[in-house]
Amino acid sequence: MTTPTALIADDEPHLVRHLQQQLAQLWPELHIVATARNGLEAAQAIATHAPDLAFLDIRMPGLTGLEVAQGVEGRTRVVFVTAYDEFAVQAFDQAALDYLLKPVTAERLGRCVQRLRAAVQAAPDEPDARLAQTLRRLLPAAAAAQPAPARLRWIRASAGEVTHQVGVDEVVCFQADDKYTCVHTASGREHLIRTPITELAAQLDPDQFWQVHRATLVNLAFLDSTRRDEASRLWLRLRGLAQELPVSRAYVHLFKAM
Known part of the structure; x- marks a missing residue:
């Protein structure tokens, strides 16, 4: 059995370290192949390393966690990390997608790890379909919150x-x-x-x-x-x-x- 791999992306380094430390205790065999401080770094690292898991903060510079998730290929399973996106959390709950609320507690992460251990061994088709459906709901809502610019000619x-x-x-x-x-x-x-x-x-x-x-x-x-x-x-x-x-x-x- 291959060693499971993961990426952690968050623009706050101390939160990255905190999640790394908790994962090391709860899932010692999980190997963190890369960390990223913005969405562009996260997207590039996912394309390079193709990790089994990607822990993506929703609010990041460059690209949001939602936008990074759009470009994820292969078997990488996304876990969203957020502090206050109530609408997003409701959507994740309804779609049974993995997410973590900040501050991430050991108890909540432990429950998430239990699901992820099984998920990295399973075929990705079902969670991928749920992820695509959820992103289709969330991304237009996020865009609607911004004023529409004039069309480029x-x-x-x-x-x-x-x-x-x-x-x-x-x-x-x-x-x-x-x-x-x-x-x-x-x-x-x-x-x-x-x-x-x-x-x-x-x-x-x-x-x-x-x-x-x-x-x-x-x-x-x-x-x-x-x-x-x-x-x-x-x-x-x-x-x-x-x-x-x-x-x-x-x-x-x-x-x-x-």
């Missing part, structure tokens, strides 16, 4: 002394890569901008641009076909783009009606 991309004006209708997809977001256009050109995917998604027409991955937004006008591989993972083929794009499990439901 143009993307400004600077290259040296030249600034390119790219119409959003010409964009095939946006892909985040480290510090930049790559803008792929129908003409085959690529531009780099610093606007993060989450900010772009909030400003683009949601009927035209769909987020299909934590790091990817696609223009449905260029969608050519979809494909499922041997592992049942969904891939997209876009006109004007050479490579196929993967769809995270939290977004697969968007394509069921197509």
Whole structure:
């Protein structure tokens, strides 16, 4: 039997240490492969280490725990950690998802560990479906709390002394890569901008641009076909783009009606 692995993400280092110490006592064989202080670090560490468990604080800089959970692939099971998100806690209760309320007590963590021990040995299909359904409820509610920005019509991309004006209708997809977001256009050109995917998604027409991955937004006008591989993972083929794009499990439901 392989050693179970986990990641802990929280922007308060002392809370990370506290959870590490409690887990070491309650689940000695659990190996913490990484810790993160913001959502971007958490997403990168999950992609790198593919841990069995990811303890995600809901309120983090960069990306929230909910947004990080959107991009989780494979068998990683998410445990949300929160101090005051009452609506989120109600949703987690109804979906029977794992969550911890701050301050995390040994008694509450002990009950959670009992469930997690069994869960890391089980097939992920059922909890994954519940997670996707819950995120679909929570993320629009979180977005609705913010004022709606004006829709983007143009993307400004600077290259040296030249600034390119790219119409959003010409964009095939946006892909985040480290510090930049790559803008792929129908003409085959690529531009780099610093606007993060989450900010772009909030400003683009949601009927035209769909987020299909934590790091990817696609223009449905260029969608050519979809494909499922041997592992049942969904891939997209876009006109004007050479490579196929993967769809995270939290977004697969968007394509069921197509």
